[in-house]
Amino acid sequence: MSMDFAPPKYAQxxxxxxxxxxxxxxxxxxxxPSETQLVREFAVGRTTVVRALQTLAMQGWIxxxxxxxxxxxxxxxxxxxxxxxxxxxxxxxESTESVTEVERVAAPRHIARLLGVAERTPVIARRRVAxxxxxxxxxxxxxxxxxxxxxxxxxxxxPLRHGVRQHxxxxxxxxxxxxxxxxxxxxxxxxxxxxxxxxxxxLGVLATVHDAAGSxxxxxxxxxxxxxxxxxxxxxxx
Amino acid sequence: MSMDFAPPKYAQxxxxxxxxxxxxxxxxxxxxPSETQLVREFAVGRTTVVRALQTLAMQGWIxxxxxxxxxxxxxxxxxxxxxxxxxxxxxxxESTESVTEVERVAAPRHIARLLGVAERTPVIARRRVAxxxxxxxxxxxxxxxxxxxxxxxxxxxxPLRHGVRQHxxxxxxxxxxxxxxxxxxxxxxxxxxxxxxxxxxxLGVLATVHDAAGSxxxxxxxxxxxxxxxxxxxxxxx
DNA sequence: CTCAATCACTTGTGCGGACGAGTGGGAGAA
DNA sequence: TTCTCCCACTCGTCCGCACAAGTGATTGAG
Numbered sequence: 286m287s288m289d290f291a292p293p294k295y296a297q298x299x300x301x302x303x304x305x306x307x308x309x310x311x312x313x314x315x316x317x318p319s320e321t322q323l324v325r326e327f328a329v330g331r332t333t334v335v336r337a338l339q340t341l342a343m344q345g346w347i348x349x350x351x352x353x354x355x356x357x358x359x360x361x362x363x364x365x366x367x368x369x370x371x372x373x374x375x376x377x378x379e380s381t382e383s384v385t386e387v388e389r390v391a392a393p394r395h396i397a398r399l400l401g402v403a404e405r406t407p408v409i410a411r412r413r414v415a416x417x418x419x420x421x422x423x424x425x426x427x428x429x430x431x432x433x434x435x436x437x438x439x440x441x442x443x444p445l446r447h448g449v450r451q452h453x454x455x456x457x458x459x460x461x462x463x464x465x466x467x468x469x470x471x472x473x474x475x476x477x478x479x480x481x482x483x484x485x486x487x488l489g490v491l492a493t494v495h496d497a498a499g500s501x502x503x504x505x506x507x508x509x510x511x512x513x514x515x516x517x518x519x520x521x522x523x
Numbered sequence: 524m525s526m527d528f529a530p531p532k533y534a535q536x537x538x539x540x541x542x543x544x545x546x547x548x549x550x551x552x553x554x555x556p557s558e559t560q561l562v563r564e565f566a567v568g569r570t571t572v573v574r575a576l577q578t579l580a581m582q583g584w585i586x587x588x589x590x591x592x593x594x595x596x597x598x599x600x601x602x603x604x605x606x607x608x609x610x611x612x613x614x615x616x617e618s619t620e621s622v623t624e625v626e627r628v629a630a631p632r633h634i635a636r637l638l639g640v641a642e643r644t645p646v647i648a649r650r651r652v653a654x655x656x657x658x659x660x661x662x663x664x665x666x667x668x669x670x671x672x673x674x675x676x677x678x679x680x681x682p683l684r685h686g687v688r689q690h691x692x693x694x695x696x697x698x699x700x701x702x703x704x705x706x707x708x709x710x711x712x713x714x715x716x717x718x719x720x721x722x723x724x725x726l727g728v729l730a731t732v733h734d735a736a737g738s739x740x741x742x743x744x745x746x747x748x749x750x751x752x753x754x755x756x757x758x759x760x761x
Numbered sequence: 762c763t764c765a766a767t768c769a770c771t772t773g774t775g776c777g778g779a780c781g782a783g784t785g786g787g788a789g790a791a
Numbered sequence: 792t793t794c795t796c797c798c799a800c801t802c803g804t805c806c807g808c809a810c811a812a813g814t815g816a817t818t819g820a821g
Contacts, residue, residue, distance in 0.1 A: 293804060319771060330806045335772085343581060351772050352813030369758060460586075462551075462596065466756045470708035470726040470749030486724030486749070488708040497586075497596050498552040511708030511724070518704045520607060531774060557801060568776045573802085589802050590783030763821085771814070777807095784801070791794075 294329050298337035301327070306346060306357055317347060317355040370516065371466040371492025372450075374425050374505050379413065379444035386412040387442045396428050399493050399504045409434040414480050417513070424477045425507040433459065433502055453502065462497040466490065470511065477508045486511045532567050536575035539565070544584060544595055555585060555593040608754065609704045609730025610688075612663050612743050617651065617682035624650040625680045634666050637731050637742045647672040652718050655751070662715045663745040671697065671740055691740065700735040704728065708749065715746045724749045 292300075305311045318326065323334045338355055341347045345361030391405040400408065408428050415423040427439070427449060434440045437456050445452045453459040471489045478484045487508040494502045530538075543549045556564065561572045576593055579585045583599030629643040638646065646666050653661040665677070665687060672678045675694050683690045691697040709727045716722045725746040732740045 295804080321771085332805060332807085335774095336804090338772090349772065350813085352770085352815090354771060354814095372758075464758055466758070468706075468726075468754040468756070469752060470724040470747070472724055486708040486710055488706075488726075489749070496552065497594070498550070509708070511727070514707060516706040518706070520610075520702055520704070533774080559801085570775065570777085573804095574774090576802090587802065588783085590785085590800085592784095592801060765818100765820085767816105767818075769814100769816090771812100773812075774810085776809080779804100779806080781803075781805100782801100783803100784799100786797105786799090788797080789795090791792100 294327070295333045295336040295340070298323065298327050298329065298334060299341055302337065302341060303346060303360075307360060311357045313357050313359045315357045316353075317357065319354060369464065369466070370468075370488075370490050370507065370509065371464045371494070371505055372461075374427070374492070374507060375450045375461065375494060375503070376448050377415075378446055378448050386410070387440060389440070392428065395491075396504055396506070399491070400428060400430055400501050402430060407431060409440045411439055421481050422513050423507055423509050424473075424480050425505060428504040428506070430501070430503075433457075449503070459502055460496060461494050461502065463495050465493045465495070467492075468516075473508050473510075481508070481510055483510060483512075488514055488516070532565070533571045533574045533578070536561065536565050536567065536572060537579055540575065540579060541584060541598075545598060549595045551595050551597045553595045554591075555595065557592060607702065607704070608706075608726075608728050608745065608747065609702045609732070609743055610699075612665070612730070612745060613688045613699070613732060613741070614686050615653075616684055616686050624648075625678060627678070630666065633729075634742055634744070637729070638666060638668055638739050640668060645669060647678045649677055659719050660751050661745055661747050662711075662718050663743060666742040666744070668739070668741075671695075687741070697740055698734060699732050699740065701733050703731045703733070705730075706754075711746050711748075719746070719748055721748060721750075726752055726754070 291297075302311070302317070311317060317323075317338075320331055320334050320338065323338075324331050327334070338347065338349060342349050342355070346358060347355050348358050349355045388410055389407050390410050392400060392402060392408045394404050396408070397404045397406060400406075402408070408430055411427040411429070413425045413427075414421050415425060429439055433453070437453060438445060439449060439452065447455075450461055454461075467490070469489045470486055472478075473481060473484060473487045477487065481487075487510050490505070490507040490509065492505040492507075494505070496502055529535075540549070540555070549555060555561075555576075558569055558572050558576065561576075562569050565572065576585065576587060580587050580593070584596060585593050586596050587593045626648055627645050628648050630638060630640060630646045632642050634646070635642045635644060638644075640646070646668055649665040649667070651663045651665075652659050653663060667677055671691070675691060676683060677687060677690065685693075688699055692699075705728070707727045708724055711719060711722060711725045715725065719725075725748050728743070728745040728747065730743040730745075732743070734740055
């Protein structure tokens with residue numbers, strides 16, 4: 286029985302209206318059908334219609350005027366997507382060959398500083414080699430404080446099929462809140478060069494993942510060969 | 524009788540919760556009182572409390588988890604400052620020594636493609652070497668289509684004291700709208716290495732500056748030595 | 762004709778109730 | 792002891808209803 290869940294009704298109403306706006310059926314400036322009419326058309330309660338309309342208004346699709354009606358504004362423009370290598374790494378599912386090493390090691394100085402622990406404190410280091418078309422395309426190491434790793438599988442060599450973020454949230458309710466990312470160009474370390482099979486310059490990424498309280502959940506360091514990776518970013522000029 | 528209207532109850536509830544979050548009474552990560560408790564405390568219906576909480580969640584103050592509770596995230600921050608080397612370069616004032624070369628040259632292929640002109644079309648190349656503490660810290664080249672450069676000083680060797688952006692806006696009313704930026708790690712070209720005085724890997728930045736209509740105003744290419752530059756970025760996890 | 766009251770329509774806000782589903786802990790069975 | 796089931800608690804959604812308040816056209820008194 287793989288019954289797919291129907292989306293909530295207010296979302297269905299929203300979607301229908303959005304589609305009509307995009308299709309031009311409701312043109313900018315037009316008045317939408319009144320709440321009462323929508324109630325009849327979609328056969329739902331007014332609560333539901335109102336919630337759909339108010340959400341659309343908050344998202345900028347429409348404008349509502351007390352006593353007059355709801356009016357189409359058009360598709361709201363959203364901030365363009367950005368490249369976030371730090372998050373992508375934590376999001377990524379792992380495959381069997383990607384995880385090469387998981388150990389408990391003394392934290393190197395720069396990692397310890399980012400994790401907020403004393404130098405040489407034991408931490409979990411989880412190293413992975415990402416591949417594209419059979420060739421290694423990146424070397425990534427995830428560093429976890431012991432408190433974070435405790436009771437999870439991040440300190441076990443098996444691949445995490447749903448990615449680190451999902452895993453931490455599922456088993457320990459740890460939620461990612463924000464990421465601090467530092468990026469530079471450097472030569473790969475000898476070890477990275479071997480794993481990558483190339484001594485060419487790499488993008489060095491150092492990302493710190495925090496929870497809502499600001500505690501550091503993990504640090505990610507990665508080497509992305511410059512000839513394979515290009516980070517793109519589009520932004521508005523204020 | 525100038526009775527001020529009381530704000531709606533859901534807004535009062537929102538405001539109260541926001542204030543408690545700002546005051547630290549509800550700290551990030553904390554669980555908020557349950558809907559039922561808030562109903563009792565504020566003496567309103569659940570509809571009202573739910574609306575307040577859902578609005579707060581949409582605005583990023585809190586996070587709601589089905590079956591668990593509502594949790595404080597903190598004051599929603601405006602998008603954090605990002606590093607935008609592309610824009611910084613155009614914004615920067617030039618000093619006497621920084622501009623090394625201004626020529627009219629045939630556009631190299633990759634630049635021509637970004638400018639949207641045919642290969643080998645003549646364009647203006649404006650090269651600069653940025654310095655920090657007397658040492659060269661970056662090599663930047665700005666490429667302008669002739670139509671853009673016409674009537675401006677960007678094709679003249681004198682330094683632009685207020686930066687390229689200001690200059691273009693002042694003399695030709697050209698306004699920057701958005702920037703597309705591509706970033707990678709590479710070895711410096713022979714020329715760049717000489718100017719920088721070092722063969723170490725560099726961050727290669729290629730930025731395209733557009734106006735509101737999408738036309739390309741200029742392309743910027745830069746080499747930022749990895750040992751001198753680190754780009755930092757902080758972002759919220761959705 | 763002018764103007765004000767009225768009325769039908771719109772959205773804004775609010776309540777109480779209902780049922781569903783996810784979570785987590787504790788009681789009880791194995 | 793360990794595991795499973797159950798139950799209390801959470802939020803998610805939806806309904807019907809009610810009344811307030813803004814808007815604009817119609818009506819009717821003057």
